[in-house]
Amino acid sequence: MNNKTAKLGSLLIQYGLITEDDLNDGLKLQKLMGLKLGETLIKIGKITEENVQWVLSKQFDIPFIILEHVNPDSDLIVKLPKNFLMENRILPLFETDEEICIVTEDIFNYSAFALIENTLNKKVNISLGEGKKIEKALIKFFKSDAMPSLLSTLENIIEKIKNTSFYRIDIAISNHSCDISIYGCGILKKISKINNSLKKEDVLRAFDFLKIPFLYDIHENYSKVIFSVFPLINKTKEINYPAILELYGLLLPDFIIFADTNSSDTPNLLYSDSPIHGYPYISIKSRILNYSKAIYTLDSAPQTFKKHYIKVYMPQECSFCSTEGCEKCNELGYTFKKIEGIYDSEDLNTILNRSA
Ligand SMILES: [Zn+2]
Structure with missing residues (x-):
């Protein structure tokens, strides 16, 4: 014994x-x-x-939590792996700067508590609760909350669109699902679907959680909310202006200049002196930047220009799947040819094989 x-x-x-x-x-x-x-x-x-829990909580002076009365903190739950929480029947409740409070059925599960402490770098404060009810609360949370799949999907997409012409992520939320597409260089490509509804704040929370600064725009119609998110994942300080870049459209960290893609005649140039974290880009549209310092995306570049530093990724249909998406093209449907150097508009048009 x-x-x-x-x-x-x-x-x-x-x-x-x-x-x-x-x-x-x-x-x-x-x-x-x-x-x-x-x-x-x-x-x-x-x-x-309940008898067992009650005795344990009395003996060790640990609060016993009636789980019907708690609302799990979704921001906190997604910080720990789903399988770990389910296997150990641990429900994170809330956190402070120093502590994370959890409900467990097993107050002697030291290895699990240590893992939480190491993952979040906070002291674990435990409460007791009924195992079955903890499990029920977790299942309910993971069923109704699309956050975990949104996070992994976005992480995956951002990894894939590095060094491509895709620089915008469109997240279309309807009542029962959420379609995710990527955009750049005139190509809109549906890339993923989440079979759960999301709340509007979830999208903003997700990028916050992934620690990715971004600009966004929201369109709403009768059945959908569409987020167009421009993740600021390209960091550079050494840019010569003017420039044409197809690098996610955006730059960090000294300043951000963004040329919208709607019109090549009068691009909407957005500018900020400091990195913007989750800033709705419509509200800074009024700050038009001096064109000589502009950075354009390829599809918003002026028709004619003198020497520009150019770094773009030219999309070419994948020869294996013809835009369907396969292993060879990272499921994107396109492969990308990098063009980098100092060119004028004539050079560029020759390179791009289009008439000026
Ligand atoms: Zn392919």
């Missing part, structure tokens, strides 16, 4: 919840059933789970 078992057994007797005989039965059966003592006594009907 190990220490934990001995302690729980004698506590249950001490509180008059079981008899010596019950305990002996439990200890014998425990080995056969391959369960913990508490679980065995519950299985054979000697006590209820």
